[in-house]
Amino acid sequence: MQNGEKQFIHGIFLSELEDWLVRAGEKKFRAKQIWQWLYHHEAQDWDEMKNIPKSLREQLADAFVFRALEKVEVQESNTGTRKILSRLIDGELIEEVLIPAPDRRTVCVSSQVGCMFGCAFCASGQLGVKRNLKAGEIVGEALAAQREYGDRITNLVFMGIGEPFDNYDEVMRAVRILNDPDGFCLGARRITISTCGVVPGIQRLEEEGLQVELSVSLHAPSNHVRDALMPVNVSWSLDELMETCRQYTKNTKRIITFEYTMIRDVNDTDEHCRELIGLLSTFPCRVNLIPLSEIEEYEGKTSRRETVESFIRQLERAGINTTVRWSKGVDVNAACGQLRSKSLGKSLRDS
Numbered sequence: 001m002q003n004g005e006k007q008f009i010h011g012i013f014l015s016e017l018e019d020w021l022v023r024a025g026e027k028k029f030r031a032k033q034i035w036q037w038l039y040h041h042e043a044q045d046w047d048e049m050k051n052i053p054k055s056l057r058e059q060l061a062d063a064f065v066f067r068a069l070e071k072v073e074v075q076e077s078n079t080g081t082r083k084i085l086s087r088l089i090d091g092e093l094i095e096e097v098l099i100p101a102p103d104r105r106t107v108c109v110s111s112q113v114g115c116m117f118g119c120a121f122c123a124s125g126q127l128g129v130k131r132n133l134k135a136g137e138i139v140g141e142a143l144a145a146q147r148e149y150g151d152r153i154t155n156l157v158f159m160g161i162g163e164p165f166d167n168y169d170e171v172m173r174a175v176r177i178l179n180d181p182d183g184f185c186l187g188a189r190r191i192t193i194s195t196c197g198v199v200p201g202i203q204r205l206e207e208e209g210l211q212v213e214l215s216v217s218l219h220a221p222s223n224h225v226r227d228a229l230m231p232v233n234v235s236w237s238l239d240e241l242m243e244t245c246r247q248y249t250k251n252t253k254r255i256i257t258f259e260y261t262m263i264r265d266v267n268d269t270d271e272h273c274r275e276l277i278g279l280l281s282t283f284p285c286r287v288n289l290i291p292l293s294e295i296e297e298y299e300g301k302t303s304r305r306e307t308v309e310s311f312i313r314q315l316e317r318a319g320i321n322t323t324v325r326w327s328k329g330v331d332v333n334a335a336c337g338q339l340r341s342k343s344l345g346k347s348l349r350d351s
């Protein structure tokens with residue numbers, strides 16, 4: 001818990017709530033009752049907690065923030081992908097994306113307001129970072145996704161706005177609450193943390209002993225290309241990143257997925273494909289190819305379909321398990337940060 005600041009109720013552990021109750025002269029078992037209201041009944045307000053005495057509900061309302069975010073706008077694409085723009089209690093905007101499939105209900109959540117990493121092809125990176133999200137706000141995104149789906153989510157990915165390892169402690173706190181069988185109860189293997197290549201974050205995750213999935217945004221097979229696309233490569237070069245990933249795989253026995261956004265003539269030639277195979281064929285891993293979602297702020301074009309198919313063939317031939325994520329939501333500004341940046345642009349124009 002932090003001193004002085006009002007906590008989000010969805011951002012504290014069960015044990016912390018028990019301690020708070022004992023300090024308030026209440027019974028410890030109330031904590032589990034409260035968590036049931038929060039995560040099993042998905043209560044929207046303290047007043048729904050009928051088996052909690054009114055005086056205690058009032059104390060809780062004084063001590064904790066209940067609602068972390070409020071829905072501002074939902075856009076739905078013709079493929080069923082839905083993008084939710086939400087306002088936080090300090091007025092900042094974040095977005096999450098719902099990606100339904102026949103066998104799963106995935107939500108892609110944000111971990112920061114904006115992002116400092118400035119990848120060339122990303123709308124979020126163009127706006128800089130305003131602040132980190134608190135764990136309670138991240139868990140709030142997951143709950144908001146369930147309300148929007150009208151059902152339990154099956155998968156959660158940290159691939160929205162922000163770099164999760166730049167907000168490591170709050171992201172891991174959210175992961176533990178989401179994964180807690182008494183809490184949100186989402187299996188660790190159904191949670192994916194995606195990093196742009198923050199090496200110390202990968203090393204810390206290795207020590208956590210969590211079964212979460214790790215995905216690394218590679219987007220280039222050489223320092224030369226990566227430097228131009230991803231400023232993070234200046235801090236942690238490709239060689240250092242790949243060595244860290246190799247160690248992570250060896251020590252955790254977990255397979256990393258490498259994301260590779262395909263940009264026409266920038267990183268999608270046969271030579272780039274050969275370099276990529278050279279990088280990835282030395283340890284077990286997966287590749288996810290993502291044809292670029294074009295944005296106004298970046299002049300790059302998406303790769304041609306035949307180029308993407310040629311990459312798949314060459315990578316598979318080299319024994320590298322490869323998938324493609326064809327864009328499911330171009331018509332709802334589904335590239336990371338686009339809805340937020342458009343909304344900010346609109347409010348600036350309207351003011």
Ligand code: SF4
Nearest residue numbers: 115118119122125162
């Ligand atoms: S792609 Fe991810 S890491 Fe890069 S600027 Fe966008 S949000 Fe940040």
